[in-house]
Amino acid sequence: MKINPEQRIELHGFNNLTKSLSFNMYDICYTKTKEEREAYIEYIDEQYNADRLTHILKTVTEMIGAHVLNIAKQDYVPQGASVTILVSEGPVVEVPAESLDESPGPLPDSVVMHLDKSHITVHTYPEFHPHEGISTFRADIDVSTCGEISPLKALNYLIHSFDTDIMTLDYRVRGFTRNVDGKKLFIDHDINSIQNYIPEEVKSKYDLIDVNVYQQNIFHTKCKLREFDLNNYLFGYTKDQLVSEEIEEITEKLKTEMDEIFYGQNIK
Incomplete structure (x- = not known):
């Protein structure tokens, strides 16, 4: 179905479409010793603890003009954190036509959207390779909305909130709503690619x-x-403190790790 961006669809009732965005980010680091690994995990736990993650998700909530109904957050032992925010529709506003366009969403200084009966969650997973000296930090963020607004409009802000080497992005529209004639609509906006919601500079x-x-x-x-x-993947020192053989070995390990995550399969 081709949507005319100049014409808002008239619906029979509430927009029942569920739009879900899953944003997975990965940060890779080389940690040669046990002490380096523990320091990296401590750094990650400090940077992305439950309080900071809550701030990020609450900012997303504010950006889309929603009310926070409930917040559940937890820092785990020995590492990792989770936050879940249940949100409801904010003050009733006219949803701008451009909110459904394929274009990067706003950063926090532009509050232009609202949603209803929705949730935002994040879970973090710091982990390390037992032999290769590789530490990996993964954060999974899910934004689900019911109504007219696509959570893809929060993607720009989320990308800017994390330092990420690899991102995997999934977007799906579920269910259906009906127009005034009773015809089912299984999507209410045109989308060609998630890439169209990522800024060109990114x-x-x-x-x-x-x-x-x-x-x-x-x-x-x-x-x-x-x-x-x-240098961006060494924790606590730079490559000029390494000999050429170490540089080559560490570079190969890091690039292999990144390729395996990116392609979703083991290379070795």
Whole structure:
């Protein structure tokens, strides 16, 4: 169904479409010793503890003009954190036509949207390789909305909230709503690719792959940083403190780890 961006769809009742965005980010680091690994995990737990994650999700909630109904948050032992926010429709506003356009969403200084009967969650997973000296931090963020607004409009802010080497993005529209004539509508906005909701300056830094199933309103995009600077992956020192053989070995391990995550399969 092709949607005319100038014409708002008239519905029989409430928009019952459920739109879900899953944003998975990965940060990779080389931690040679047990002490380095523990320091990295401690750093990650401090940077992305439950309080900071709550602030990020509450900012998303404010951006889309919603009311917070309930917050559940937890820091785990030995590491990791989770936050879930249940939200409801905020003050009734006229949803702008551009809110459904394929374009990057606003940053926190632009509050233009609302949603209803929805939730936002984040879970973090710091972990390490037992032998290769690789530590990985993963954060899974899910934003589900019911109504006219697509959670893709929160993607721009989420990308800017995390330092990420690899991103995997999934977007799906479920259910149906009805127009005034009773005809089922299984999607209420045009979408060609999740990439259209990522700013150009961000896309220029990543290699991107799409896997889309248009007939089922399922969209998937993978992103991996193009440029590799070993100094960005060493914790507590720089590559000028390493010999050439170490630089080559560590670089191979890091790039293999990133490729395996990006392509979703073991290479070795």
